[in-house]
Amino acid sequence: MNKTIMQFFEWYLPSDGGHWNFLKEHCKQLSDVGINTLWLPPAYKGGGGINDTGYGVYDLYDLGEFDQKGAVRTKYGTKDQYIEAIAEAHKNNIEILADIVLNQKGGADDTEWVKVVKVDPANRNNKISDEYDIKAWTKFNFPGRNNKYSDFKWNWEHFNGVDWDENKKESAIFEFTGIGKGWDQDVDSENGNYDYLMLTDVDVSSPVVYEELLKWALWYIEIANLDGFRLDAVKHIDYEFFTRLINDLRTITKKELFTVGEYWSGDTNVLKKYVEETCHAFNIFDVPLHYNFFSAAKEKGNYDLRSLKSNTLISCKPENSVTFVNNHDTQPGQSLESFVDKSFSLQAYTFILTRQEGVPNVFFGDYYGIPNNNIAPLKDELDKLLKARKDFAYGVQHDYFDDAHVVGWTREDGLAALISNGNDDGCIKMFVSEKLSGKNFVDITGNVQGEIKIAEDGNGDFKVNGNSYSVWCMV
């Protein structure tokens, strides 16, 4: 069966602690429509307590179990609810990817004096001060957990930098100095060196840190029965780190551990280089394809649909691509806002859900809607496309990208898809398979009525309405 991921959260979920229960109640329905992998939000306690989405991670060992940062539970619920929801997902043959946030930590318990230099935010290789001492929030003691699971305490030696000096109440980028310190070198080159993103930057090159994070990941896989990971902010983390960690985890656990990394760049060459430097150890998101969808949504009838595949990760590393239309960072109001709205989102989902290249990831906010952004759910439409993927999107693919406003493709096991962005209805003669000659196809989306019969030579004349999408599947 085709692998299909759903990102099971959006940024503005209510902080009511009800999310893990919501998941538990919806596993069966998701499984029925063909979702077999769920990427869940960061489950551990963030510095912002119940209002933290999880990316400001405070304590990796607190999955909503300890009275820390103002509550026992996280934004999404308690540890017990989390474990129960995962068990229910497994019962429905759904695998779980945990969101791993290892670049930074937030909400330290105490400050300490640390030797630093200030660096230029636009070029972090440029030191703009002499060495001096700041008071940094770098001590993580987790008093509320009281050494359960791990007695590891974090201090400045385990970090590379911060952006706040408590002594002078000054905001800047401070790079820690001393033996073995300095930004990691094998990271994205934006801003000179993009090791530092935010909060306290974890020094993943420290052997002590590696040992602790490996121990933690093994603990986490076992306690939550995880099947894989979504890796946050990999462009800010030394490239060797995750290659080594994921390979070590696979060796020790003997699990496949499907993994997808978030490398946010619209430049396919940068992504390709990362996939190669990490030895194809895991997948990454096809961000350039998302930007093509975004352009198509913005430019509407002026966008040339023949460009959809251009300069994308699926065009050069299809085996390592995870495709997506929107996510929690691209939704309105968020840091990487580039929301593919309804003018093209269903065409984009038709693309990622029925084509051969890449593993598609469906966004919770598209499926269930985003009340905070006044975005309506597309569940009914997406369920039809998911069914097409589950039952028909198999076999050799044939492409028909010849017209600027109507393009299509087929899969030999019995599917023909078309998308359009012009006002006129379209029709493309497409080859499906000689083996299916005489078979009838219907448009599973319901957008075009009637049946289309496959001719003796394996071709069919498939139709699509203007500014629409159709997915013809064998009856």
Ligand code: CA
């Ligand atoms: Ca970093």
